[in-house]
Amino acid sequence: MLNDLSTTRNRIMRAALDLVAEDGFAAATTAAIARKTGLAEGTLYRHFPSKDELFVAVYRQLKQEVFESIQAETRPDASLRDRFGQLWLGVWNAYLSDAAAFTYGQRFGESPLAGSEGVAHEGFYRHVAALMSDGKQAGLIKPLPANVLRAFFFPPLISMLKQALAGHDWAASDIEAAIDAAWDSWTL
């Protein structure tokens, strides 16, 4: 995620992301970002109007790239259960490949900057919504509100990701079991 460092703008964004992931927003000062990129502080303001807007731009880019990465791993013609598993693993793999990006997302989400910003990508919600609606129509999935079902999909996944990125080495069987448990929470 955010791995194209060919432009100065992108290098600034990546530096901001890494600093926030390492030591939080308080540590991601303009001085620190300038030092990490090798630029002067003044130069940052040629690329972003303010520090806050830089942080928001990073978050938007992050959401977009995670969404694209997940799209690539998903086959819409598979069975419901397989689509469910593919989506779960799509999110899992996307974030597992970039711990700093994951931590940035978590911290941004709890920061006041998140207020105006949507938490997840639009297309992403549509993706999950389609899965739920197909499953309800097939009589497989509980007729519950979308936000109840979502609460049993993403949050447990995020919780396990946090542990993975904190050093926990999940067994493949645990991953499978987690997908099963999520599926059990959704189905009749």
Next chain:
Amino acid sequence: MLNDLSTTRNRIMRAALDLVAEDGFAAATTAAIARKTGLAEGTLYRHFPSKDELFVAVYRQLKQEVFESIQAETRPDASLRDRFGQLWLGVWNAYLSDAAAFTYGQRFGESPLAGSEGVAHEGFYRHVAALMSDGKQAGLIKPLPANVLRAFFFPPLISMLKQALAGHDWAASDIEAAIDAAWDSWTL
């Protein structure tokens, strides 16, 4: 939570909690805390050695009070399913009664200050562990690692709480359904 305002120390802690909940850690400056309590900035340092230690003290107090509140709502002699539901509702009610305390906990958890600090109360984990172990022995609950099962208990609950405190009005049936879904994710 943190509602005993009889001492200056407690009033400082509550002010810090409220400020962080309202606008994040960056807004909880010594000046803001002093203003909110009606004290002088210098006085804060007669009660806490540093601002960081104040924040940590608030978090510890919070964990302790949530734990006690949950203990009060739990009957150890009930059925497994009932104990499960009581625990779920215990956490739910504890945080629902104090939105600011909940938000403080979330923000603290994503801040670098959380690094050294345990996320949950010790007695709390023991409580959940007993539930799981009894359930596995009874052949009711899946023989999965504790951290997998926990991922399907607290994170969905927290997710629904966040929505509730953001203004969403959950139907009683949704709460019941959520507890059922969590139970389904745990059981064979």
Next chain:
DNA sequence: GTCTATACAGGGATAGAC
């Protein structure tokens, strides 16, 4: 125990030369 006053550092942001 609480106040006033202040030291000191570090933060975001801008001006203007190159």
Next chain:
DNA sequence: GTCTATCCCTGTATAGAC
């Protein structure tokens, strides 16, 4: 586009009187 220099503000923390 980038750098240097600098402004101005705000933040934490301390000293010392009351």
